[in-house]
Amino acid sequence: ISFGTLLAGESVPFFHSHMENEENYIILSGKGRFQVDDEVFDIAEGSVVRVATGCDRNLKCTSDEPMTYICIQAKEGSLGGYTMTDAEITQRDNRL
Template identity: 85%
Template sequence: MNSLEIISSGDKFTHASVGSLHSFEGKLFVKDATNATSCEISFGSLPSGESVPFFHSHKENEENYIILSGKGRFQVNDDVFDVAEGSVIRVATNCDRNLKCTSELPMTYICIQAKEGSLGNYTMTDAEITEHENKL
């Protein structure tokens, strides 16, 4: 079974790991372990020929799927399309979704869930260049 290992944390960060993505199996949610307050992130893996065992829809949160390895088919309501390593799929609220692995190797993906329409400023519109001693 997969677990999230907390490597280090401080007042302003949590560093965690799910381990090797090449051997990752199943589904793992990370919000509670990292104390995230803005979104839920999960890692998922589907073996060859398998799909998520149910369709689902969200009332408030959109989901963004990032396919890390493998390939498959994705369905949003009645639209079905191919996905593969590097695919990024945004799914809006109030629609059904599911995915299936069609490659010989497992399909591994990240799903990021956040409240639809909540993103305000981002990248440099929400950032400022700061001065800090570089200890890297």
């Protein structure tokens, strides 16, 4: 998991792709443009973008204020279960 900030007009200085890991970008503030291979689309606060392995990616801040984002990287296809199949209800005193 990484945290990034791009200033107005700034982009990541390189395209890159991963052989085994997918990336999930969550835009926390600002707005910009995202490119995956030859597809370009707008992103803004609240956008979530998943990029599969073998795809070139890059992003650019197009807002006047900085664009901040979180990038979560994980091995593609590694999620063996999700909340409904991997969780179990437990018994514990609630102290909240």
